[in-house]
Amino acid sequence: MLIREAAAEDWPRIWPFWHRIVAAAETYAWDPDTTEEAARALWTGPAKRTYVAEDETGTVVGSAYLTPNYGGPAAGVANAGFMVDPDHSGRGVGRALAEHILAAARAQGYRAMVFNAVVETNPAVGLWKSLGFTVLGTVPEAYDHPRHGRVGLHIMYRALD
Numbered sequence: 001m002l003i004r005e006a007a008a009e010d011w012p013r014i015w016p017f018w019h020r021i022v023a024a025a026e027t028y029a030w031d032p033d034t035t036e037e038a039a040r041a042l043w044t045g046p047a048k049r050t051y052v053a054e055d056e057t058g059t060v061v062g063s064a065y066l067t068p069n070y071g072g073p074a075a076g077v078a079n080a081g082f083m084v085d086p087d088h089s090g091r092g093v094g095r096a097l098a099e100h101i102l103a104a105a106r107a108q109g110y111r112a113m114v115f116n117a118v119v120e121t122n123p124a125v126g127l128w129k130s131l132g133f134t135v136l137g138t139v140p141e142a143y144d145h146p147r148h149g150r151v152g153l154h155i156m157y158r159a160l161d
Contacts, residue, residue, distance in 0.1 A: 001093065003100045006050040006063065011040055013060040014052065017085035018043060025146050027122045028081075029153065043081070049108075051100065053084075053093050061088040064097045066104055069114050078110035078160075082124070094124060098131055106160045118154040119143050125154065133158040 006014070018039055025032045030042065043065055044050045053062040062084040069079035080101050084093045105113055113133075118125060120138060129135075133156040141150035 001056075001061075001096055002054045003051055003096060004054070006044065006052045010050075010052050010060060010063075011044065014043065014063045014083075015039065017087075018063070018083055020086060021083050027119050027124070029117045029119070029143060049104070051097065051104075053097050053100075055088070059088075061085050061091075062093040062097050064101050066101050066108070068110075069116070076109065076111040078105040078108075078113045079116065080105070080113060094127055095131075098127060102131065102158075102160065110160055112157065112159050115154070115156040117142075118156050119145065120152040120154055121145060121148050125156075128156050128158075131158070 015036055019036070022028050022030050022034055022039070023032045034042070043063070048065040048067040050065045051063065052060045055061050062082070064080055064082045066078055066080050068075045069077045082094060082097055084097070102113070115128070115133070118128065136155045136157050138152040138154050140152050142153040143151050145151045
């Protein structure tokens with residue numbers, strides 16, 4: 001699997017699974033009706049470094065971004081977002097993207113990474129914990145999940161040094 005920085009021409013290959021995942025409203029706290037233009041700004045905005053994962057055929061099977069979580073004196077804490085095309089889940093794409101982003105964050109001088117709103121029913125919680133993230137706290141019943149009802153949002157953290 002090749003993981004590389006995304007180019008502008010990658011967006012049309014990211015958008016179909018981005019839209020599918022956000023519209024499902026199971027893992028992201030973004031409006032399920034987000035337009036393509038707004039989605040592109042959320043995923044590839046000016047402060048974000050965006051990456052894609054390609055399989056052996058050159059198909060984009062996942063994407064991630066890396067960005068500062070805070071500014072000023074707290075700019076050493078990173079934030080990231082990850083999406084794997086549901087048609088390619090269970091093949092290690094998420095783990096490979098996560099390991100790549102963690103290495104990129106270290107290389108860019110970040111000291112830590114934080115996820116601000118991980119839906120507690122998201123299967124990726126297990127991945128994050130296996131990669132050394134801890135749940136700092138959970139905002140109870142903060143997310144209206146379409147299948148599970150109101151569930152919590154985890155704040156997750158990992159030091160990078």
